[in-house]
């Protein structure tokens with residue numbers, strides 16, 4: 001096998017779960033730790049790449065190698081803005097962040113009081129609006145684009161659909177029904193899906209998965 005050598009490449013990576021504020025003290029989020037995306041950023045740097053990491057607040061505190069340009073965001077909208085601001089002149093774009101599909105329709109400026117917004121029955125209905133699909137919205141010309149897909153069933157079939165729908169060159173699919181891998185774990189098992197087919201990697205550390213993803217990108221990008 002060929003050595004991983006990303007010298008001369010600019011790589012943009014997103015990592016971590018986004019957070020959507022409801023009011024100054026409450027928020028909606030997900031369990032994504034950012035470990036997979038940070039591992040990709042670190043391995044890409046070690047392989048000689050020039051890396052920009054757009055990480056969410058979930059990933060803050062994970063060790064990031066010197067030389068990586070780090071931008072920290074919180075919400076899906078901030079992530080959208082930064083990905084679009086950084087995408088020009090990139091050679092590889094890897095969207096591993098777990099983006100909130102919805103945000104609060106209205107963010108309260110003050111702490112929401114109990115009963116203030118509740119219905120006659122005493123329950124509370126939150127109004128949510130859809131966030132943009134960042135991966136789908138990014139320009140695709142001039143760089144190789146990688147997306148992720150966390151699924152609990154029909155992993156490869158859904159990944160193939162996402163490849164087309166989001167215009168990515170590769171989807172890294174993982175089965176999150178197995179709680180010992182994926183979100184927040186140090187290990188992962190993934191299948192790399194491209195138009196040329198699907199390759200399932202062995203279960204291994206996220207560092208190992210990162211190296212395999214980048215090697216596959218290097219190979220396919222030619």
Ligand code: C5P
Pocket residue numbers: 076095096097098099100101131132133134135136146147148149150162166
């Ligand atoms: O559709 P789904 O959320 O499963 O797609 C996952 C892929 O799409 C990931 O690469 C994720 O970063 C990206 N995504 C995005 N913007 C969204 C939702 C997902 O970029 N609003």
